[in-house]
Amino acid sequence: MTDIAWTVRTLKTALDGCDAVKADEFTPRVVEGTDPVLLVTMHHHGDLEAFVNVSEEQIAASVLLWPCDEQADRAAFNEFLLKAQKLVPLSNFGIATVDGRDFYELFGELATTTSLETIVIELRALATNAIDAATDLRQSFAA
Numbered sequence: 443m444t445d446i447a448w449t450v451r452t453l454k455t456a457l458d459g460c461d462a463v464k465a466d467e468f469t470p471r472v473v474e475g476t477d478p479v480l481l482v483t484m485h486h487h488g489d490l491e492a493f494v495n496v497s498e499e500q501i502a503a504s505v506l507l508w509p510c511d512e513q514a515d516r517a518a519f520n521e522f523l524l525k526a527q528k529l530v531p532l533s534n535f536g537i538a539t540v541d542g543r544d545f546y547e548l549f550g551e552l553a554t555t556t557s558l559e560t561i562v563i564e565l566r567a568l569a570t571n572a573i574d575a576a577t578d579l580r581q582s583f584a585a
Contacts, residue, residue, distance in 0.1 A: 447554035448561075450478045450496045456558050457482075468565065470494075487569040494565075501556060503565060504549035505572040510537060511544070523579075530575070532567040548572045 448456075450472055457463055457470045457480075468484045473493075480494035482503075494503045513519050523535045523546075530548075538547045550568050552561060 443553070443555045443557055445555070447498070448496050448501060448556075450480055450494075453494070453496060453501070453558075453561070454480055457562075460558060460562060462562050462566075482565060484565070484569040487573055490569050490572060492565055492568055496554065498554070501552040501554055501561065502549060503552075503568055504536075504538065504547050505568055506538065506540065507546040507548060507572060507576055509543055509545050513546070530571050532564055533571040535575075546575075548575060 446452075454470050454472050462468055463470065467486050468482050470480050470482045472478050473481045477495070480496075482492045482494055484490040484492060490505060492503050492505050494501065510516060533548045533550045536547050536549055537544050539545075548568060548571055550564050552564055556564075
């Protein structure tokens with residue numbers, strides 16, 4: 443844990459100096475908007491993009507998986523996800539709407555005072571879980 447809560451900009455600066463970024467494992471950048479977010483491109487995971495939001499209450503990291511309307515038997519798949527949720531370490535499944543279209547997403551939350559080392563571990567776990575979900579789960583429920 444840190445003594446000071448992270449913001450998007452302080453987290454980006456800290457990530458820029460960490461070993462994972464220096465080794466080109468991932469690249470963080472701030473995406474400006476009403477509420478700026480970090481976009482972390484995970485190079486060791488096929489350039490998977492993780493979005494990191496930092497609020498006063500928590501740090502939330504998420505990865506979009508695939509559009510919900512492409513999922514065969516969506517109701518059965520959603521029920522499976524709810525039952526299997528506890529089998530995915532450090533991540534949760536959800537649905538996010540992007541430009542009017544629903545996508546399955548994988549996300550995790552941390553305290554705003556979480557150490558940089560733990561944040562890096564969470565980003566790696568989230569990326570690994572997203573790749574596993576996109577290959578194993580999606581294929582298991584393919585049309």
